[in-house]
Amino acid sequence: xxxxxxxxxxxAWSWQGLAQQTDLGQLEFVANVNGVKTLSSKEAVQxxxxxRSLWANGEKxxxxxxxxxxSMAEPVAKHLYGGSVTAMQKFWLALVFQGxxxxxxxxxxxxxxxAYISKNPGAIGxxxxxxxxxxASFQLTIR
Amino acid sequence: xxxxxxxxxxxxxxxxxxxxxxNDAFGQIRQTQFNGFGHLEFYWDxxxxxxxxxxxxxxxxxFVTSSLSDKITFLGEYVIRFNxxxxxxxxxxxxxxLVKFNYINNHSIIxxxxxxxxxxxxxxxxxxxxxxxxxxxxxxxxxxxxxxxLGLQFxxxxxxxxxxxxxxxxxxxxxxxxxxxxxxxxxxxxxxxxRPKEGMRLGFSYYWDNLHxxxxxxxxxxNSSITIPDDQRYQxxxxxxxxxxxxxxxxxxxxxxxxxxxxxxxxxxxGTARNFSQxxxxxxxxxxxxxxxxxxxxxxxADNDIHVYPLEKLKIAFGYRYAFNYLLNVKVQLEKTWEFExxxxxxxxxxxxxxxxxxxxx
Numbered sequence: 377x378x379x380x381x382x383x384x385x386x387x388a389w390s391w392q393g394l395a396q397q398t399d400l401g402q403l404e405f406v407a408n409v410n411g412v413k414t415l416s417s418k419e420a421v422q423x424x425x426x427x428r429s430l431w432a433n434g435e436k437x438x439x440x441x442x443x444x445x446x447s448m449a450e451p452v453a454k455h456l457y458g459g460s461v462t463a464m465q466k467f468w469l470a471l472v473f474q475g476x477x478x479x480x481x482x483x484x485x486x487x488x489x490x491a492y493i494s495k496n497p498g499a500i501g502x503x504x505x506x507x508x509x510x511x512a513s514f515q516l517t518i519r
Numbered sequence: 520x521x522x523x524x525x526x527x528x529x530x531x532x533x534x535x536x537x538x539x540x541x542n543d544a545f546g547q548i549r550q551t552q553f554n555g556f557g558h559l560e561f562y563w564d565x566x567x568x569x570x571x572x573x574x575x576x577x578x579x580x581x582f583v584t585s586s587l588s589d590k591i592t593f594l595g596e597y598v599i600r601f602n603x604x605x606x607x608x609x610x611x612x613x614x615x616x617l618v619k620f621n622y623i624n625n626h627s628i629i630x631x632x633x634x635x636x637x638x639x640x641x642x643x644x645x646x647x648x649x650x651x652x653x654x655x656x657x658x659x660x661x662x663x664x665x666x667x668x669l670g671l672q673f674x675x676x677x678x679x680x681x682x683x684x685x686x687x688x689x690x691x692x693x694x695x696x697x698x699x700x701x702x703x704x705x706x707x708x709x710x711x712x713x714r715p716k717e718g719m720r721l722g723f724s725y726y727w728d729n730l731h732x733x734x735x736x737x738x739x740x741x742n743s744s745i746t747i748p749d750d751q752r753y754q755x756x757x758x759x760x761x762x763x764x765x766x767x768x769x770x771x772x773x774x775x776x777x778x779x780x781x782x783x784x785x786x787x788x789x790g791t792a793r794n795f796s797q798x799x800x801x802x803x804x805x806x807x808x809x810x811x812x813x814x815x816x817x818x819x820x821a822d823n824d825i826h827v828y829p830l831e832k833l834k835i836a837f838g839y840r841y842a843f844n845y846l847l848n849v850k851v852q853l854e855k856t857w858e859f860e861x862x863x864x865x866x867x868x869x870x871x872x873x874x875x876x877x878x879x880x881x
Contacts, residue, residue: 425717427677430624436589458717459771460807466845469880470650472552472584474643475594475619475633476676479552479584498589 399455404507405516406493407500409435414517423500424456425467426477431498439480440493440501441468446484448504456502490514551585555881556647560654563873576601577876580614580646590621598646613697614646614667619674629672632697635665636672636686636710637724638778639765640798648878649845652774652800652810653838654852658818659796662827663761663782665693665726668706682714692728693735693759701731712765722765730757733786733826747863753825758785774802774810784826792824802840810840814854828862846880 400417407413409431415423422428428437442448444461453464471477481499483489486508493499494514503510558577565571578600585593596615601608617631636642640657641664644650660666670690678684691697692706712722733753759782766777778798785791796819802812814836822829838852855870 422677427682428624429621429627430590432624434589436586436621462842462845463807469554469845470643473554473582473645473647473650475584475615475617475629478586478592479550481550 400518402451402455402505404503404505404510405500405518406440406490406503406510406514407516408493408495408497408514409433409500410497412516414519416519420516420518421456424502426471429478435498436478438478438496438499440489440499441480441482442489442503443482443484448486448507451504452502551583554582556580556582556649556879557881558648558876558878560877561875564870566869577648578646582647587618592619592621593617594619596645625675625677627674629674630670632667632669633672633688635668635708635726636674636688637664637708637726637761638763638780639720639722639767639776640778641666642686642710642722643767647880648876649848649880651850651878652769652776652802652840653812653814653836654850654874654876657778657796657798658816658832658834659778659780659798662818662820662830663780663794663796664763665706665708665728665759665761668708669695669697670705677714684712684714686710686724691736692730694730694732696736702729704729716770718770719768720765721767722763724761724763724765726759726761726763728759730759730826733757747828753786753788755786755788757826758783759826760785772804774800774804774812776800784824786825789823789825792821792826794821794824795819808842810842812838812840814838814852822860830861831859832861833857833859848878850874850876850878852876 400420405415405420410433412431423437424439430436441464442452444465449461453459453461457464457467468477468480472479481492483492486503489501489503490508490510493501494511500516557579560575560577562571562573562575578598581597583593583595587593594615594617595613597611598614599609599611602610613632615632615634617629617633619627619629621627634641634645641660668688668690670688672686672688674686676682676684686708688708689705691700692702695701706726706728708724708726710722710724712720714720733755761780761782764779766775768775776799778796780796782794782796783791784794797815797817799815800812802810804810814834816834818830818832820827820830834854834856836852836854838850840848840850842848852874854872854874855868857868858864
């Protein structure tokens with residue numbers, strides 16, 4: 377029985393597919409973090425997948441995302457999380473329920489996202505490219 | 520009754536806290552989120568008494584998280600479930616209540632009552648059935664897994680390229696309650712995991728506890744399926760050790776979860792009992808919403824075990840899960856259980872049972 381169990385585990389391990397793809401070129405990033413004006417695409421994806429809880433200056437990382445009724449939700453879910461809007465929401469609810477993440481802030485419009493980030497130090501958000509004018513001080517460049 | 524009154528007052532206070540909204544309460548930026556989870560079930564089975572078809576109201580889970588400051592958060596989970604011994608047939612319980620201090624990026628200190636981080640299932644799913652990939656927990660949760668621990672926890676996550684994580688915990692042991700531990704020696708949990716790919720996690724843990732006496736607390740999970748009357752059970756001390764290995768992969772097309780447990784229970788009366796449990800879940804995501812799945816669940820408690828008493832049981836299930844969205848799913852499961860050994864009982868098989876579960880979040 378134990379040998380069969382181990383065999384099943386090894387088969388499943390060897391059957392895993394490639395990592396989900398992301399395409400950040402379709403998105404624009406906004407951040408209100410002292411000293412953070414540029415991130416690599418890898419760092420950006422990691423942050424938006426709960427890879428960081430505090431910034432280097434000690435401020436809490438606040439993730440800001442478009443809500444499910446927003447027209448930006450689908451491109452953000454697809455290009456940043458590699459899945460659907462439902463999958464993105466499930467990803468975050470599950471992490472919050474586990475106690476391993478603070479809940480992100482979901483907002484409806486581009487203006488709300490930019491306004492929220494500008495008022496909250498530590499906030500970082502994402503928009504569809506070209507949907508809003510972002511003040512230069514909050515623009516985040518992805519390398 | 521007194522507990523129920525206190526619980527309701529507590530829930531009211533939490534509601535008031537939540538109603539302050541996300542910002543600017545008492546001049547501080549704060550974020551409080553209140554969620555609920557519940558489920559309904561339908562059973563169709565057949566036993567010596569004939570056929571039965573029942574609807575059942577499942578656990579209802581109230582969940583709150585709140586940012587108390589940039590680095591300190593609170594998490595609470597309160598469950599109301601059916602209990603025939605209660606005057607109202609329902610009893611509330613505090614399943615989790617903890618304060619977390621995120622002292623440096625991705626490293627935290629937690630104090631409070633948590634789900635003991637011994638394996639993937641207990642660390643991830645808790646009481647929200649809407650998150651469960653199947654209808655219920657592995658069999659080992661009724662015998663080996665120390666479900667809850669109240670104490671002090673050190674946690675790290677998402678460290679390095681492999682997203683390494685650790686949990687180290689000192690707390691009240693299996694035989695303690697939520698207000699007392701009859702020993703100066705705490706239970707110890709050490710757990711490590713890596714997440715080499717998104718959706719994949721490998722973990723190993725070791726749990727160590729010297730039970731002062733063989734009276735598992737109500738939240739330990741070790742007494743829920745033992746049918747031997749309390750006055751006929753072994754009452755002496757037990758040295759309980761549990762090594763667990765988890766492999767979880769929940770990806771776009773294929774889902775797989777393995778939970779393996781090796782446990783020893785050492786007593787002066789019968790020596791070292793070596794026990795084993797194995798749980799395997801495999802699901803195929805035909806579409807994002809539609810997942811047929813298979814479950815293999817096996818547990819073997821040695822003949823000389825007097826902590827949970829001898830048992831050998833196998834459950835096989837085939838099921839189908841349909842997710843309407845991330846807050847609502849229905850699962851249909853056909854299962855059969857074989858008892859090859861069960862202390863104090865005739866060996867028998869059960870089923871096939873048909874179970875349907877509607878699980879929701881709000």
